Structure formats: C-alpha cells, structure tokens
Amino acid sequence: MRNTDLFEMAKRYMPGGVSSPVRAFKAVGGNPIVVEKAKGSKIWDVEGKEYIDFLCSWGPLILGHSHPLVVEAIFQQAQKGLSYGLTNVHEITLSQMVCQLVPSIEKVRFVSSGTEATMSAIRLARAYTKRKYVVKFDGCYHGHYDSLLVSGGSGVATFGVPGTAGVPEELAKLTLVLPYNDHLAVKEAFNKYGEDIACVIVEPVAGNMGVVVPDFEFLKVLRKETEKYGALLIFDEVITGFRVSLGGAQELFGINPDITCLGKILGGGMPLGAYGGREEIMDLVSPQGFVYQAGTLSGNPLSMVAGIKTIEMLTKEKPYSYLELLTKKLVDGISELLKEKGIPHRINWIASMFTLFFTRGDVRDFKSAKASDVDMFGKFFRALLGQGILIPPSQFEAWFLSLAHTQEDIDIALEKIKKALGSL
Incomplete structure (x- = not known):
C-alpha cells in the first residue's frame, strides 16, 4: 500500500493517525511517510523508497539503526x-x-x-x-x-x-x-x-x-x-x-x-x-x-x-571526535549551499546534533528561534524528502548523526540537498 492510503487508515483508529503529534507532518505540510524498515544510516517507507536518516528516531540511535x-x-x-x-x-x-x-x-x-x-x-x-x-x-x-x-x-x-x-x-x-x-x-x-x-x-x-x-x-x-x-x-x-x-x-x-x-x-x-x-x-x-x-x-x-x-x-569506540568531524562536514556543506543561493540562515550545532534555522539573526533562545521562516523550512523539508533525505519534520528540532553515517553518506546528502535547493 501507499503511504497516503495507510495514513488515511491510521486516522480512522488513532488521533491524527499518529502516536506522537509531530509525526503527522502538520508543521511542514505534505503527506507523512509510513516506515517499513531501517538499517544503519538508512530508512525505508512502505513504498520502498530509501532515505538517508538524520532523524535517528529523534536522537537515540547513535549507533545507527539495528546495530x-x-x-x-x-x-x-x-x-x-x-x-x-x-x-x-x-x-x-x-x-x-x-x-x-x-x-x-x-x-x-x-x-x-x-x-x-x-x-x-x-x-x-x-x-x-x-x-x-x-x-x-x-x-x-x-x-x-x-x-x-x-x-x-x-x-x-x-x-x-x-x-x-x-x-x-x-x-x-x-x-x-x-x-x-x-x-x-x-x-x-x-x-x-x-x-x-x-x-x-x-x-x-x-x-x-x-x-x-x-x-x-x-x-x-x-x-x-x-x-x-x-x-x-x-x-x-x-x-x-x-x-x-x-x-x-x-x-x-x-x-x-x-x-x-x-x-x-x-x-x-x-x-x-x-x-x-x-x-x-x-x-x-x-x-x-x-x-x-x-x-x-x-x-x-x-x-x-x-x-x-x-x-x-x-x-x-569513544566516537565523539569522529562524529563531531562528520557533523561539521555536513553543517559546513549545508551552510555553503545556502550561501550560494543567498538564503539567510543560522546553524547551531554541538557534538553530533544541530539545527538549521531559516533566519537572519543568531538563535540563543526561544524568541529568536521563533523568528525563523517556518514556511521556508516546510518547503525545504518537503524538497529534501523528495530527494530521499529524512530530517525532523519541524523547524524546532535537532538533526542527529550516528556512527552508521559515513563520509559517502554526507557527500550524497549534500548533493541531494543541492538538488532540493534548486527546486525551491
């Protein structure tokens, strides 16, 4: 079955079709995906589409899926x-x-x-x-x-x-x-x-x-x-x-x-x-x-x-230095792509977690975070999803990396993000 068919079925039996609100994608628009399986740095929906996963179940999967x-x-x-x-x-x-x-x-x-x-x-x-x-x-x-x-x-x-x-x-x-x-x-x-x-x-x-x-x-x-x-x-x-x-x-x-x-x-x-x-x-x-x-x-x-x-x-393994370097590569790459497109943004990051805010000012509290362009984030999220990149379906959440992510994953992700930005 398709994601849309299953989600319509889910809404008949669960409030909003979900067990936790943000999964309904209301903050970003578009249709939620329904997950079939995951392994390493990848996740697949019920239609068989593969995504590089920077959601990591909202943070727990520092070793990746199904280690x-x-x-x-x-x-x-x-x-x-x-x-x-x-x-x-x-x-x-x-x-x-x-x-x-x-x-x-x-x-x-x-x-x-x-x-x-x-x-x-x-x-x-x-x-x-x-x-x-x-x-x-x-x-x-x-x-x-x-x-x-x-x-x-x-x-x-x-x-x-x-x-x-x-x-x-x-x-x-x-x-x-x-x-x-x-x-x-x-x-x-x-x-x-x-x-x-x-x-x-x-x-x-x-x-x-x-x-x-x-x-x-x-x-x-x-x-x-x-x-x-x-x-x-x-x-x-x-x-x-x-x-x-x-x-x-x-x-x-x-x-x-x-x-x-x-x-x-x-x-x-x-x-x-x-x-x-x-x-x-x-x-x-x-x-x-x-x-x-x-x-x-x-x-x-x-x-x-x-x-x-x-x-x-x-x-x-003591992987924290490696994860930080991998995260920096992704953060720097995203920032460079956004600068090339002239899109105002800030990226806050520490260790292997970060958030991209579509805003001109620094983000240091909730007031400055809420100044972000959430409509732009929704468009960005949907464009990335279309390219096979899964990120949190909310402007106000963290992206996560895991030990399962590779340098190749980051290179592929940046290429896909570049394509996604071209469609905005």
Missing part, C-alpha cells in the same frame, strides 16, 4: 523472557554503568520514558526541599507532565500559563517560565521567589526549540543561584546524555546538577528513561524513602540489554 550487536543482545534476552516484573541482573549492570559515567549520579531509578523521568524528578525535588515552585525555560520541552507543559507569562519572571488544554491554571501557576540563556532573569526570579523555589529544570543544551547551545555564564548562574537558595538543579539530559559526551553535557561543561534525567541513547533505541542524583536525594525514593514512583515495565530487560550494549560500544 547487529544491539539486535543480538535483544534477541538473546527475548529468548529468556520479555518482561519479569521483578529485578533483573541487567538493571544492576546498567545502573553501575550510569553511576560510573555520569558525574553527578550516585544512585539511579529506571523508568520507561523521558516524561516519567522528569515528572519523577520534579516530585522528588519538591519532597526534598519541601517547596512547590518549579523554574523552567521557555522553549525547553521536558515531556508532557502538567507542571512542565506550560508557556511563558507576560513578564521576565512570571508564573506560567497552561501550554495545552487539560492543564489547570492553578497547576501552571506553580511553574516560573524564564527566557533561556538569560542569567539576569534567573537572578531576578530567585531574588523574588527564591525561598519558595523547589528546583530549576533545564536542558543544558536545548534541543526542543532546535539546538541552542548555552552561554557558560548561564549554566554557572543556575548552579550558583540554586545552591544559594537551597533549590535543586535538574539537568534534563534525555537528549544530551551519552550524545555530547559519555558523561553528557554536565561532563562537557563541568557543572554537576543535583538530579539528572536520562533517556533516548540510554535505551539504545528501546523505551527507557531514568533519573538519578546524589545518594541523599535518591534515598527519598520508595521503597527506601516516602516519594512514591513505580512502573510495571520499569527496568524492562530488553531495554536494559539494548542500553548496556550501546553504552559498551560508546565506551569502547
């Missing part, structure tokens, strides 16, 4: 059982690896998604500090938990308003929303509300307004102000964990949070999230403490072995 060692680990475990509902030995192995590699984590709790990780971290921070207010940053997405799915108010340091139907105003008002990369706004917020703030949650490298690299002063102020006022600092490293370095953004920037949220690469392509931090904080989690959180599929053995094998490969 044989990861697939073999899952296959071997599947023969021993898909789920136990009890502790398995692989949880213990992966917890040791996480605590050894992530600088701030002394104990960790596994969950099944990034949203579960962030919502649990917020609950834990509120219990530890005995306070209720949360600080987040405009444009940072931390999952669809009510307290975090809010948008900014009218001022620099004002309480949030519901970012979606179904979030009570009373709950949204427990969240302060500040501009990303604005350390003065952070100081102002703590000066006004510091004694009541339980925690600050932040993407240490923003990935959900598109890639925005933090000012180092911004992260330093976050650490200083939270320590000064007795609040906890939560790094949402669901995207950056094991992506920008083995120890994540906190290792890269040398700033340790109190709690870290992980996901994506942690599960090697399988559903997995985690939150962890200092022992004294994590010991408040049930059954050792009184902060309740549970999940039937938490610590699922298939996810555990996929994560173990992925992190083993990253530890052994």
